Amino acid sequence: MSLSNSPFPPIADYAFLSDCHTGALVAPDGSVDWLCVPAFDSPSAFGNLLDRGAGSFRFGPYGINVPTQRSYVPGTNVLTTTWHTPGGWLLVHDALTMGPRQGPDRVTPHTRPPADDDAEHLLVRVVECLEGMVEVELVCEPAFDYGRAPAEWKLVDEEWHAADATGAGQTFRLSTDLLIGVEGSSTRARHTLAKGDRAFCALSWAEGFAGPVDAADAMARIERTVAFWRRWLARARIPDHSLRHPLERSALTIKGLTYMPTGATVAALTTSLPETPGGERNWDYRFTWMRDSTFTLQALHFLNLDWEADEFMQFVADLEPNEDGGLQIMYGIDGRRDLTETTRDDLSGYEGAQPVRIGNGAFDQRQNDVYGAVLDSLLLHTRRSEHLPRRLWPLVKSQAEGALAAWREPDQGIWEARGAPQHYVSSKLMCWVALDRASKLAGIREDLALEKAWAEAADEIRADILAHGVSDRGVLRQHYDTDALDASTLLAAIFGFLPGSDERMKKTVDAISSELTEHGFVLRYVTGETDDGLSGKEGTFLICSFWLVSALSIVGEPQEAADMLERLLRIASPLGLYAEEFEVDRARHLGNFPQAFSHLALIEAAARIILADRLDELSL
Template sequence: MSVPIEDYALLSDCRTAALVSRDGSIDWLCVPRFDSASVFGALLGDEEQGCWSLRPADPEAVSTRAYAGDTFELVTRWETAEGVAEVHDVMPVDKRHLDVVRRVDLIRRVVGISGRVEFVNHLRMRFDYARAIPWVRQAGTADAPELRAIAGPDALVLRGVAVAPDDHAHSGRLAVAAGETRDLSLTWHPSHHAPPEQLDVDAVLAQTTQWWQSWADRIEHGGVYHDDVVRSLLLLRALSHQDTGGIVAAATTSLPEHFGGVRNWDYRFVWLRDAALTLQALIEHGFIGVAHHWRTWLLRAIAGDAGQMQIVYGIDGERDLWERELKSLPGYEGSAPVRIGNGAAEQYQADVVGEVLLALGAARDAGLEESAFSWPLERALLAHVAEQLDRPDNGIWEIRGEPRKFTHSRVMLWVAFDRAVQAVHEHGLDGPVERWERIRAELEAEIDAQGYDAERGHFVQSYGTSEVDAALLVLPQVGFCAPDDPRMLGTVAEIERTLMADGLVHRYRTTTGVDGLAGHEHPFLACSFWLVVQYAASGRLADATALMDRLCGLANDVGMLSEEYDVHAHRHAGNTPQALSHLALVRAADAIAAASA
């Protein structure tokens, strides 16, 4: 039976991530990168797809958990009839490049608090998305046991505990009394290399704790919802690749938007939109250096013909994200198919250039100096979109139906040229500013005429329809209109009337068939946070605070949010942790702080 999505906590070394359940089972781990094949895939199936469970032998043991301070050291406290013990789960952060270290480590430190607690350790390794059962052999000594597993390019080494074969898995027991500590470690390395040296656990735990805490201490935020903002920014950092600067949209693939349905997508890639919005959130809270790292990634990824720009790339900037279905993973609660890769890489989404230029403009305003290629890149992107202004697109929600002229996309095109004009007038950069101003004016007139339903008094999802879309909530945030513009207030009223479910916001009405997919989905958390921003900016501070409290209350016990929320079953849905949800939380908290000042 699948564990509820909200029962997972994230471990991260800023190159990949693991998900740990409340019951002490690591059910998701891809190595060595976020988008690599899994070695633990029980998240999308069951134990047969691989996991590493460490929990007390007492079936009545009760657990509580929390991160140690502003870090990703997860401390699970177990209380049993015989005593109390803690498990400290950590993925050490190594500041050296992965090409140098060539290892990924998971440490599980067991600490006795009182009495005596016996633990059961159960390891089931399934490489390559559960398509490969590894060849396993015992090594080491009685005092320093090792279990080594190899399949294809991957190898794992378990140290610190003796285990025995158990039905194509390995199990063992260990016990700790008050004051005792046992360290278990699992290390990935390329199979053609010798196993790396065992870590000095005390040293790497201290180093990793200091790394995360010092990063959190740099966060510039003294407003309301401080703890929620700090944890959200930490999660955004945890989803950012240490070496390349790529920011993945989530740590998982194929967690369903509709349980039992087909809306299952791979989010372990770098969407320019999500990464640009994450960049803005980090800049606004003091991380200008991140802007430089991401801009360098962007220049590498897009380098060449701007007309070949994709809306999503691999972590290194890879273009081939071929979408295919896996039969080896049955899916979360049977939600099939499980997909790896993402076909959205081949879509045209007109809004993306606007988000990219918005983020680069924010970095410029924050003091990031232009590189030799940064402004030429922006000019090339503008020239490209100017050549295809009339082209319909797939929109921010990546519809798989017929392309349309989405109002949000048209507004983001307006944003692209608006920020280019600002760059010339406010920062002295060069460019055909008169042409950009003309295109901006033409887009504004077009949106007013075709993206607004004057009879009904609200902006519309796409030209030729009367439907609304939650993405329209972004219009005031990007400066297209004022939050209290009558057109915007009418749009909010229509969104409240047609897209709200138990106080939360759907992206759009799936019953219209716009997305070309079967099934439905749940309210989208980022959209609900966007409504908080709109409420706060338009004088509805009490409504903003009430909705914000509700949304923050949906985070799990360690502060994580997924993509959507099932208001009927009261559970998380979609991939987790979702970068867009957390960066929208940060923006909503900032909006409430500004409105309260």
């Protein structure tokens, strides 16, 4: 809990809810401060996260803002909050509910084969008095279109138990067993519960605004949602190891960030949570990055979640390429290409961090790492399924040809620098990955000519990197015209560009560990040494720290790797979640939240630790 005077809760104090169509963030005081409906990338209806007047929805004890305990129902993305009040004890259940499929989803239509369960397009909240007498309050104050359109309410129930909120072309229904009243752009209710009493409220954007009819129905929907998440997690292969719990939470988070209608995975739930406190490094992450694809596939296949892996690959196969046949670096969760960036200057931003961005201007950047990410994903998936679908072979060829055409050219690099293009080592490395994996895929198809041609191209790229991308002290550079360090060169170990026994790899890992860290956490790069087109200092990047765990394992430093992972696990949010960055000076999370990349890298790093432990057991 924050001890500062900021009206904004610490980023890490938020709880994440999901129905695999959209997600919500719930503050410690019980307020829903972020919710976009009906999909992850829709305009927010509750945006208090970015401006304290941009919409919130609280259901909890009246006059009490600090809970006693918050936790997920084990094995789920369902939240429970326990409150101790002067009059008694209250338990609150919160869920974006899942239920048996009732037919075609007309709210967010599917392009993937429908599953047995799907989103109900409901946020359901149930309060239960455990002891004594507790006065509860409901305050629902939407502000549609990122806070621009305060709700206009209309009571739709003669008994004052339901009302519709409308604004900016959107409508949803609030239903409850409490008596509600409209006050301007908000609805409010108060009621005293005795021991054993329950009350509910629900927001519905479902077809016909379907929702719970009473508290028993609301609780039954939450219980079905608990069962959904537990059944899903039961399919995952989670080793019996001390890392089991963080693996389970990461798996649930990745699934929660997956858009079920298309199989896409959003990079994070939010937009414009700052990487630099009060600064301009604020980006919209509610899109799918091709860069994430290989880490997504690694994590899903390690966890034995092959259905989700195939859904994601089919989404990639459906994407519209550029004119040169290559894929953009990112797409909308529905596959759209145009992610034009705008700003919402009327919003204060989280703790004054401006601008607030909607869309992401990096979508049309040249980033040559995209080819390798896609082809590594395809090889992983092909080896796992022992089958390369016919519809994916053209994608292999187009990405290999794209890498061949682009690898000699400068680009913006993996970190989407908004400065001048450079010959980034990680981009060349990923072009090597592209041709190396394409060659192996051609071998699987027994196309010997392409297998040979692509392997020779991969060898040429490798030679170029080793000739120009290694400094005089034998360390991989950020780009060809600098000796500055960059954490992305750790990918040389993770993707097998250099074996762990290679001195250049060991020196690179050692240099990053000792020179590119703050209090043991890894920076992407030193901002003063990198032209990224922006001002201000960054926090340490959590994915880079998890990459260092993996790289230390690969170069034969298992104890250092285990120590690093333990350090990272200690800074997880109270609910086991990670943002993008960690500001070590103030020990707080920064950037969009929860961050898929951080959790994907955690799974990969934990897998290496677990594998090393199992091999040690066999050698005893």
